[in-house]
Amino acid sequence: MAKKLVIVESPSKAKTIEKILGKGYEVTASYGHVIDLPKTKIGIDVENNFEPKYQVIKGKGEVLKKLKEKSKKASTVYLASDQDREGEAIAWHISNYIKQPEKTKRIEFNEITKTAVNNAIKNPRDINKNLVNAQQARRLLDRIVGYKISPLLWKTINKNASAGRVQSVALKLICDLEDEIKGFVPQKYWEVNVLLENGISLNLLEISGEKVDKIFDEKVVKKLEKELNEKFLTLESIEIKKKTQRPPLVFKTSTLQQLASSYLGYGATKTMRIAQQLYEGLSINGENRGLITYMRTDSTRVSMDALNMAKEYITKKFGKEYVGYYVTKNSKSNVQDAHEGIRPSDINLDPEEIKDFLSNDQYKLYKLIWNRFLVSQFAAMKYEQMQINAVNGDYKFRGTINKVIFDGYYKIFKEEDEIKTADFPDLKEGDSYLIEKLNIEEGITKPPTRYSEATLVKKLESEGIGRPSTYASIVETLKTREYVEIIEKRFHPTFLGYEVKNELEKNFEDIMNVKFTAIMEEDLDKIEEGDVQWVELLKKFYNSLEIHLEQYEKEIERLKERRIESDIPCSGGKELMVLKTGRFGKYLVCESNPEEKITLKGIAINPEEIEAGKIFIKAEVEKLQADKKGLLTDFFTEENKRYLLKKGRFGEYLESEDYENDQKRMSLPLSVKQKYKKGTLSEKNGILEINEEITGILNEERKIIEEAGTCEKCGRSFEIKIGRFGKFLACTGYPDCKNIKAIPKSKTASSKRKITKKTVTEKKTVAKSVRVKKSKKEAVEKKSSAKKTIKKKTIKKETSEK
Numbered sequence: 001m002a003k004k005l006v007i008v009e010s011p012s013k014a015k016t017i018e019k020i021l022g023k024g025y026e027v028t029a030s031y032g033h034v035i036d037l038p039k040t041k042i043g044i045d046v047e048n049n050f051e052p053k054y055q056v057i058k059g060k061g062e063v064l065k066k067l068k069e070k071s072k073k074a075s076t077v078y079l080a081s082d083q084d085r086e087g088e089a090i091a092w093h094i095s096n097y098i099k100q101p102e103k104t105k106r107i108e109f110n111e112i113t114k115t116a117v118n119n120a121i122k123n124p125r126d127i128n129k130n131l132v133n134a135q136q137a138r139r140l141l142d143r144i145v146g147y148k149i150s151p152l153l154w155k156t157i158n159k160n161a162s163a164g165r166v167q168s169v170a171l172k173l174i175c176d177l178e179d180e181i182k183g184f185v186p187q188k189y190w191e192v193n194v195l196l197e198n199g200i201s202l203n204l205l206e207i208s209g210e211k212v213d214k215i216f217d218e219k220v221v222k223k224l225e226k227e228l229n230e231k232f233l234t235l236e237s238i239e240i241k242k243k244t245q246r247p248p249l250v251f252k253t254s255t256l257q258q259l260a261s262s263y264l265g266y267g268a269t270k271t272m273r274i275a276q277q278l279y280e281g282l283s284i285n286g287e288n289r290g291l292i293t294y295m296r297t298d299s300t301r302v303s304m305d306a307l308n309m310a311k312e313y314i315t316k317k318f319g320k321e322y323v324g325y326y327v328t329k330n331s332k333s334n335v336q337d338a339h340e341g342i343r344p345s346d347i348n349l350d351p352e353e354i355k356d357f358l359s360n361d362q363y364k365l366y367k368l369i370w371n372r373f374l375v376s377q378f379a380a381m382k383y384e385q386m387q388i389n390a391v392n393g394d395y396k397f398r399g400t401i402n403k404v405i406f407d408g409y410y411k412i413f414k415e416e417d418e419i420k421t422a423d424f425p426d427l428k429e430g431d432s433y434l435i436e437k438l439n440i441e442e443g444i445t446k447p448p449t450r451y452s453e454a455t456l457v458k459k460l461e462s463e464g465i466g467r468p469s470t471y472a473s474i475v476e477t478l479k480t481r482e483y484v485e486i487i488e489k490r491f492h493p494t495f496l497g498y499e500v501k502n503e504l505e506k507n508f509e510d511i512m513n514v515k516f517t518a519i520m521e522e523d524l525d526k527i528e529e530g531d532v533q534w535v536e537l538l539k540k541f542y543n544s545l546e547i548h549l550e551q552y553e554k555e556i557e558r559l560k561e562r563r564i565e566s567d568i569p570c571s572g573g574k575e576l577m578v579l580k581t582g583r584f585g586k587y588l589v590c591e592s593n594p595e596e597k598i599t600l601k602g603i604a605i606n607p608e609e610i611e612a613g614k615i616f617i618k619a620e621v622e623k624l625q626a627d628k629k630g631l632l633t634d635f636f637t638e639e640n641k642r643y644l645l646k647k648g649r650f651g652e653y654l655e656s657e658d659y660e661n662d663q664k665r666m667s668l669p670l671s672v673k674q675k676y677k678k679g680t681l682s683e684k685n686g687i688l689e690i691n692e693e694i695t696g697i698l699n700e701e702r703k704i705i706e707e708a709g710t711c712e713k714c715g716r717s718f719e720i721k722i723g724r725f726g727k728f729l730a731c732t733g734y735p736d737c738k739n740i741k742a743i744p745k746s747k748t749a750s751s752k753r754k755i756t757k758k759t760v761t762e763k764k765t766v767a768k769s770v771r772v773k774k775s776k777k778e779a780v781e782k783k784s785s786a787k788k789t790i791k792k793k794t795i796k797k798e799t800s801e802k
Contacts, residue, residue, distance in 0.1 A: 005074035006107075007067060007094060009081050013112065016281030016288040017080070020117045028070060030081070034060040035093040037139065042147040044140055050538045052140060054093070064097050071098040076105065078124065083108040083339070084296050084469055085135035085528065092132045111345040112281050112290025115305075134528035137537055141165055141520070144542060145511060148549055149504070155556050157499050158585035158601075160482070166466050167477045168504050169517045173459060174451055174484060175493045175501045184447035189214040190221045191441045194397060196233060196433040200425060202390055202397035209394075214443075221440060224395065232432040233390040233397060241387070243402075244380040245419060247324065247409035249300040250341030250373050253468030254461045256295065259372075261454035264364050265489075268453050268472040272296075274365045275342070284357050290345050292369055296468040298461075299339040302326075302376075306343055310377035313347045322411065324379040343373040371413070378409035386424050390433075401425070450490040464518030487677050495602050506607075507552040510544060559610075567616045570596060579605075579615060588621075600624075630655060634691040637664045645676070645688055652676060669697050704729070704743055713739045 006027040008014050018027035035054050037043035045051040056064060071077045077100055079091035087108075095104050105124035109116040142165050149163035191214055192204040204212055207220070215221055251259070253272075260271040275295035281288045302310075307326075314323050344366070351367040358366060382405040390397045402421045404410070410418070451459065457471045466474055478484045483497030493501070505512045520541070526532040564579040570590035577588040577598065586605065590596035600617070603624060609615040630644025635654065637643065639662060643654040652673050656664035668676070672693055675681050682689040701720050708718045708729050714737040718729040721740075731739040 002073055002075040004076045004078065005070050006078045006080050007071075009087070009090065010276075010280055012277070013280040016112050016290055017117055019288050020112070020114050021121070026070065026074070028067065030067065030090065030094060031060070031063055033057060033090060033093075034064050035097065037143055042143060044143060046144075046542065049535050050140055050542075052136065064094075067094060068098045071100045071104075074103070076103050078105055078107045078121065079127070080107050080109070080120070082296070083110065083294055085131050085138070086469055088128055088131035089135040089139075092127050092129075095127060110303075110340050111293040112279065113345045116345075130528050130530045133534040134524050137527055137534040138524055140538060141541060144538075144545070148545065149508065149511070152549070152552055152556060153500065153503060154583070156503055156559070156581060157496070159583050160496065161500050161503075162481060163500070163504055163508070163511065164477060165511065165520075166470060166517060167474050167481075168501070168511055169465055169514055170456065170460060170474050171478060171483050171493070171497055171501050172505065172512050173463075173514070174456070174478070174491050175498055177448060177451060178493050181447045181450065186447075187216055187445045188218075189216050189443050189445060190218070191215070191443065192221075192224060193439050193441075194228070194233065194435045195437040195439065196390075197436045198425060198427075198433055200388065200399060200401075200427075200433075202233070202388065202399035204395065205389075205398040206396040207394055225438065225440060228392060228395060228435060228438055230435065231392055232434055233392050234432045235427060235429050236389045236391045236396070237387075238389075238427055238429055239387045240424075241385050242382070242405075243385050244382050245408075245410075246326075246380045247375045247378050247413070248372065248415070250302060250343050250376045251369060252298050252300055252341055253296055254298070254457050254471060256342055256369070257457050257471060258454040259368060260365060261452060261457075261489075263368065266361075266365070268457060268475045270361075271365065272472045274361050275369075277362060278366055278369075282357060282362070284349070284354050289349070291349065291366055292345060293340050293343050295342050297339045297342065298468050300341040301339065302343065302373075303340055306340070306373075307377065309347050310374065313374070314377060318378075318411065321406075322379050322408065324377050324409070326377070341373075342369055344370045347374065375409050375413045378412065379406070381408035381410045381419070382406040383419065383421065384424075388427065450492065452489050452491070456491060463514050464521055465514065467521065485677070487674055492677075495604070498604070502607075507555065508545075508548050510548070562613070564610055565614045567614070567618045568598070568621060579610070598625075630657075631688050632686060633688045635694055636691075637662060639664075645690075669694060671697070707744075708741075711737060711739050713737055 003024060003026045006014075006017060006021065006025055008017060008027060008029055009032050011029040011031070014027040014029045018025065021027065034057055036057050037052060038055050039058075043053040043055075045053065077098065079094060081087035081090040081094075088106075091106050095101070095106075098104070106127045107120040107124050109120040145163055145165040145168075150161065153161035153163060192212075193201055194204075195201050204215075204224075206212060207224070215224075249255075256275065257268045257271050260266040261268070266274070272295065275292065278291040279293070279295055281290040283289075284291075311323050347370070349370075351363060351370050354366075355363050384403045384405060386401045386403070388399045388401070390399075401424060402419050403424055404421045449455075453475055456475065460466045460471060460474065478491070478497075479486070481496075482494055483500060484491045484493055486492075501512070510516045523532055523537050527534050527537065559581075565576045566579060566588050568577045568588060569575070570577055570593065572590075572592070575590065575592060577590050577596075579600075580587055580589050584599070584601070586600040586603075588598040588600060598621060600621070603617055603620045605615050605617060627647065630646040633643050633645050633654070635643045637656050637658075639658075641656045641658045641662060641664070643664075643666075644657055645668070646653055646655050652668045654666045654668055656662050659665065672681070672690055675693075676688075704720065705718050710717055711731040711733065714731060714733045716731055716733040716737065718741075719732050720727055720743070721730045722728075727743055729741050729743055731737040733739075
């Protein structure tokens with residue numbers, strides 16, 4: 001009898017589903033996308049209703065051929081790609097290729113569990129063309145922006161410049177914030193509160209009927225101090241209100257990425273990669289199980305089955321009174337009801353009990369998701385709030401005291417901004433109390449904080465830019481294009497990033513308009529809902545874009561024809577060098593001697609000076625040339641030659657001042673590099689002081705190498721290398737000997753800091769946690785070698801990378 005064929009995206013997902021469905025089914029993988037637009041050309045027939053010219057992705061021909069052969073032999077073909085627009089498009093492409101319409105069905109499931117998969121098989125559907133069109137429209141829009149605008153940026157900036165419909169707006173947000181930080185002027189301010197003789201603390205609320213938070217006028221402060229010192233405050237009103245605090249909702253994609261960044265230090269890409277592994281399934285006690293629901297979602301809805309599962313668990317472990325009876329609804333009208341928030345597939349799979357079957361990263365993320373779901377289903381915390389208003393003349397003070405009536409979800413979790421609680425004091429309206437202490441605290445306003453991955457994703461979501469499946473790729477593109485650099489986990493725009501942003505903002509105002517981009521996202525949602533035709537949307541967008549493209553091309557030609565002088569003379573001294581733009585960016589050239597050139601990479605040129613026909617950049621060029629020679633440091637080679645700090649293609653590094661002879665060069669330790677970028681390293685008499693810090697790091701590494709001894713396989717010494725997962729020990733006999741091993745964490749001060757940070761992080765996580773006393777003995781016995789296997793896999797990865 002012919003088997004039923006199920007086509008999924010990944011082989012690990014196929015393995016999990018095949019075990020669920022059993023013998024009558026064959027489950028195979030497409031390995032993601034199989035058909036797409038061509039890489040080397042735009043692949044869109046703009047004149048023919050934007051017809052896309054799809055082709056088989058290189059290397060996927062054999063995959064498609066096998067899928068077609070298997071589909072012919074199968075009795076039914078189920079297309080089970082992911083349940084988002086992208087997954088629907090993959091299913092559509094495969095369906096068109098295998099050409100078996102009479103027996104092809106689309107199925108989807110939110111979690112890879114026996115119940116969900118079997119329900120999906122029982123309830124197949126046709127491919128949703130609206131979903132396909134929404135994905136198709138997004139893909140074509142992004143292709144049009146990239147392929148139409150980027151070649152023009154190559155002419156005005158350099159070959160590394162590019163435009164992206166969403167990434168460019170994200171870049172604008174980062175650059176605009178940087179401008180705000182640079183233009184920030186700090187202000188001195190004062191905050192006032194009082195401590196009364198009965199121990200109650202109150203904050204200044206009003207002066208002469210006007211609300212006050214911070215006082216920026218010192219005269220007001222001095223007057224207040226004079227009028228209130230050693231005076232009484234009269235209790236004007238005392239009010240007690242009953243309040244409740246609901247627990248946080250389950251994760252959606254954006255909040256998962258934000259908290260994984262804040263609590264675990266994971267980037268958006270890493271978070272989604274690990275979440276994909278948890279969703280697709282891992283071997284637990286010899287059984288492949290999907291551990292979480294689908295991780296690309298903007299919904300916080302929870303199914304009734306999941307609610308009942310949580311209700312039963314909480315009742316059993318904590319009591320019926322701790323169950324929160326919530327009916328969760330999607331906050332956005334465009335969120336499909338089939339989509340849920342991110343939650344564990346089975347609440348009974350306690351992260352502590354299955355820890356030995358997971359890698360460390362998988363365990364941490366699963367624990368975060370598991371705990372968040374459990375907390376979200378707890379009853380609300382109930383409390384009473386006493387609000388106290390007190391006055392003296394023109395000054396009004398206010399304070400609040402909270403008293404817990406029922407702890408609810410506070411029993412297992414308290415947020416960083418938890419409500420402070422205390423018992424209510426015995427107070428009466430009209431009573432007066434002596435001001436025991438008048439606290440006047442001086443402060444200074446601080447500039448806004450740069451975006452981290454977490455806060456950038458939060459900002460993109462709040463502005464309506466991007467969707468769950470795109471946040472990680474937006475962040476990754478900004479980094480790989482080198483439009484931003486990460487310093488202490490914060491985004492700093494690079495010179496190239498600024499150039500691209502300025503050029504796009506000047507010539508393509510719609511592309512760089514946050515509201516325009518948000519409206520475009522809404523229109524894509526409307527295509528999904530069937531309310532907008534995708535071709536009409538593309539026509540409208542392209543017609544507007546074409547006008548800007550023509551104007552920009554004319555501007556480029558105008559600039560080419562113009563002669564723009566600099567303030568830097570040619571070597572002959574008789575003429576001035578002129579500005580040109582080439583493949584590698586802007587440069588200066590001597591007209592009588594075209595071989596005499598100076599690159600202007602990294603130098604900002606005033607657009608007004610370009611327009612006026614003469615640029616003044618002599619000081620900047622001299623500094624750039626001095627930087628190329630290198631900055632003197634107080635760190636020396638063994639031959640007593642001074643190291644110079646230089647900047648190359650991959651960032652800052654150290655090079656001996658006698659490099660031609662001794663060939664001494666070394667990378668700059670990350671901690672020192674970060675300090676240099678922040679400008680916090682000391683410089684004395686033109687010499688950068690780095691000796692003490694680098695010597696300390698080298699001594700620490702030398703100690704690690706000594707304690708590691710010789711290689712067990714070949715007898716040679718070890719050296720410290722840096723791989724994808726951080727520092728590790730590698731045999732100096734490489735490539736003859738490929739032995740590597742992890743550095744014992746307790747051996748280094750930096751590792752101790754990491755351990756401390758980890759401990760603090762775990763206390764802060766949502767998992768502040770439910771400690772359920774269950775025996776792990778059986779699980780440990782069955783999988784006692786699991787940890788060793790994980791370590792071996794990690795070592796293999798690092799070896800292949802090296």
